[in-house]
Amino acid sequence: MSTIRENIREIRARMDAAALAAGRDPKEILLCAASKMNDADRVREAVQGGVDCCGENRVQELTDKLPKGAYTGKPVHFIGHLQTNKVNKVVGAVDLIQSVDRTELLAAVNKEALKKGIVQDILLEVNIGAEESKSGFTPEETARIASQMGDFPGVHLCGLMAIPPISKNKGDNRKYFAEMANLLVDIGRKKYDNVHMVCLSMGMSDDFEDAIAEGSTMIRVGTAIFGARNYAK
């Protein structure tokens, strides 16, 4: 079995190849380790192995691994479904909340950041496949909320995140990735207050090359770094 460090090296090579094939600068694309269900030691190994940042899904895992220094030296992001009654544990503790997926959460994060006297960087999560089972804004809602960001001085909108449908065939998600890239550019052109559309977080273990081909600036990779997650444990 390959080590975390070797896996990261291999992913980097694939990222660089995908970027070059798309005529992009490989330095434009960041690798976020989706570290759910991996303990602090394994996350530290990924940080030392050269990922650009880590992403946690669960508040409990974040607050457990933070004091253990799992992320020391790299930014940590929140990428999971966040309950409003837990925003106090996340706002200010992470560099970026990627998964702002409803207006109620946006308001709660803004309020908590103002209370703490900070500005929290966020992404809006887009339900690009319009799936019942997934949270996130429609593209229309996303554009509207971006236009209102001046009303939320406790947050700073840095871009968009998406988890497209599980694809049956390789390449199925390219159209969603392309839609996301268009949405990012369209919103960016409007020059709204408190909005800088620099981050497009999309692409996971199975489809990150397609995401890079369509303009991703951050891929979130779990399985390809850490191996398969054992949900039975």
Ligand SMILES: *Cc1c(COP(=O)(O)O)cnc(C)c1O
């Ligand atoms: C788990 C997870 C990933 C990574 O998924 P893999 O298929 O294991 O690479 C990316 N983004 C989010 C939000 C996740 O929860």
